[in-house]
Amino acid sequence: MKAKRISALILAALMLSSCFLFGCQGDQNKTTAPAVNFTPEETNDTSKIYDAPIKDLGGHEFHFIVRDGSAFSLQTQEIYAEAVNGDKLNDAVFNRNAQLAEKYNCTIKETKNTKPHTAVKDPILAGDYICDYIYGAARDLRSLVTANLIVDLTNLENINFQKAWYNQETMRNINIGGKIFYVQGDAIIGDEKPAWIMIFNKAYVAAVDPELNLYDVVRNGDWTLETFYNLFVQATEDLNGDGVLTVNTDRFGYIAERATNWMFVNSCNMTLSEIDAQGNYSLLDSPKQELIDVWTALRPVITAPERMVASGHFGNGEGTFYACQMSALASAGSWPFEYGVLPMPKLNKDQANYCTGVMASQFNAIVVPNTVNSADNDWAKNGFESGAEQCAYFLEAFSYYSMSTLAPAFFDQVVLTQGVIDVESREMVIMAVEHVVYDLVCSFSFGDINIFSEVGSNNLNNIPGTDEAYDTLVSLYESRVGAARTAFQAYLDGIAAAGQ
Numbered sequence: 001m002k003a004k005r006i007s008a009l010i011l012a013a014l015m016l017s018s019c020f021l022f023g024c025q026g027d028q029n030k031t032t033a034p035a036v037n038f039t040p041e042e043t044n045d046t047s048k049i050y051d052a053p054i055k056d057l058g059g060h061e062f063h064f065i066v067r068d069g070s071a072f073s074l075q076t077q078e079i080y081a082e083a084v085n086g087d088k089l090n091d092a093v094f095n096r097n098a099q100l101a102e103k104y105n106c107t108i109k110e111t112k113n114t115k116p117h118t119a120v121k122d123p124i125l126a127g128d129y130i131c132d133y134i135y136g137a138a139r140d141l142r143s144l145v146t147a148n149l150i151v152d153l154t155n156l157e158n159i160n161f162q163k164a165w166y167n168q169e170t171m172r173n174i175n176i177g178g179k180i181f182y183v184q185g186d187a188i189i190g191d192e193k194p195a196w197i198m199i200f201n202k203a204y205v206a207a208v209d210p211e212l213n214l215y216d217v218v219r220n221g222d223w224t225l226e227t228f229y230n231l232f233v234q235a236t237e238d239l240n241g242d243g244v245l246t247v248n249t250d251r252f253g254y255i256a257e258r259a260t261n262w263m264f265v266n267s268c269n270m271t272l273s274e275i276d277a278q279g280n281y282s283l284l285d286s287p288k289q290e291l292i293d294v295w296t297a298l299r300p301v302i303t304a305p306e307r308m309v310a311s312g313h314f315g316n317g318e319g320t321f322y323a324c325q326m327s328a329l330a331s332a333g334s335w336p337f338e339y340g341v342l343p344m345p346k347l348n349k350d351q352a353n354y355c356t357g358v359m360a361s362q363f364n365a366i367v368v369p370n371t372v373n374s375a376d377n378d379w380a381k382n383g384f385e386s387g388a389e390q391c392a393y394f395l396e397a398f399s400y401y402s403m404s405t406l407a408p409a410f411f412d413q414v415v416l417t418q419g420v421i422d423v424e425s426r427e428m429v430i431m432a433v434e435h436v437v438y439d440l441v442c443s444f445s446f447g448d449i450n451i452f453s454e455v456g457s458n459n460l461n462n463i464p465g466t467d468e469a470y471d472t473l474v475s476l477y478e479s480r481v482g483a484a485r486t487a488f489q490a491y492l493d494g495i496a497a498a499g500q
Helices: 002-023 088-104 116-125 138-146 168-174 202-208 214-219 225-235 260-267 289-303 326-334 387-404 406-415 424-434 466-497
Strands: 060-067 106-113 133-137 196-201 252-256 307-309 319-325 339-342 364-367
Touching: 060 116, 060 387, 088 106, 088 387, 088 406, 106 116, 116 133, 116 138, 133 138, 138 364, 138 466, 196 202, 196 260, 196 326, 196 424, 202 225, 202 319, 214 339, 214 424, 225 252, 225 289, 225 319, 260 289, 260 319, 289 466, 319 326, 326 424, 339 424, 387 406
Parallel strands: 060 106, 060 133, 252 307, 252 319
Antiparallel strands: 133 364, 196 319, 196 339
């Protein structure tokens, strides 16, 4: 179902790009929506059909307090746009909001903050209506949930979480105990923007093997850790011949970011925590054998001197492969070489699917503060039983129209930057995000248990040796699992009383 959804988004993106090409030229400073009408696709899939009645929301201003950051991956671009400017994401947001304003008689306001969960806590504790929605990292928002400041959306009449515009897999993993506090889906591009991919420099790969087609390697199921390792070792080059690989001078086999170790674990379809059929999580006292097997297979990759841990250098031509978030493609237009996109490598050929992970710092969600039910708000005159019902109703429409506008624009502008040059990369993008591996314990950073980023995170490799790599994994895990288990249980206890 995920693959079909992504394929549909890419098709919609291609259609959307032509709409913007002819609809957004001319005066870039105009403040009215261009003549672009986003018409929902005709479908027999009931999960994609929006069937809620359109209501007059009496001019209500839906206020989002959102996270913001200096990096593209941390910036909120999905909620508000002041005017069209030719940027596809910006214009999709503007047009979506204009349609919602026209159909529902409402407006959207956005307040950005680097720590929205901190900014809202005291006003909510005081019972003040401060906003309708908070958008931030789920691991930060959990403190508001356990303080009983967030609405449990489970039984609200005006929202249907079985619809396609919500990410079913994500929400199943982050909403536990039979309650729904966090919302993820097309409204915030929450499951694609931070997903991990592998980018490669085509010329450098061709220098290793002119006949090698990496896309066919992926299709055949042969894109594994071993294949990746052998390639990047061969692609490494000591350009000045001094016998030492030097940043800003030589060509490294692959460039990684600090979190890449954990993303490789996820790409091998592995997690720290276990979840049973009833949705109950658990942590073992010691790392499970399957996890140790994955880490053993990763040793050559993360200890290789041909690896550089530093973002930003791939675009300068200093690496053959680059393990990164999909949002890195936003800057790909400035790279002075031809590149391709692949999924992250599998553990081995026996692994059924290519998988990807999402960093905890960018595992975003939307929540509704319980002060939306304050008596001085306008939900009663709009015909709702509570402010939460009004927020749920609008979030449903907001998410649906985002599926038709925002998500295709994201794929067109960010993911498919090089689409005309490299059509095959589109197929790879689908594979890359088809199977997302979530680990609640790591996504919420319980007890600082995600120790993989700490092993070998210096500018080059730098685990002292293979034995130490194994010992570090086991000892660090065992030293922290108790604190992680305690923190996780405290969270479970907190949500058991929350949302009342």
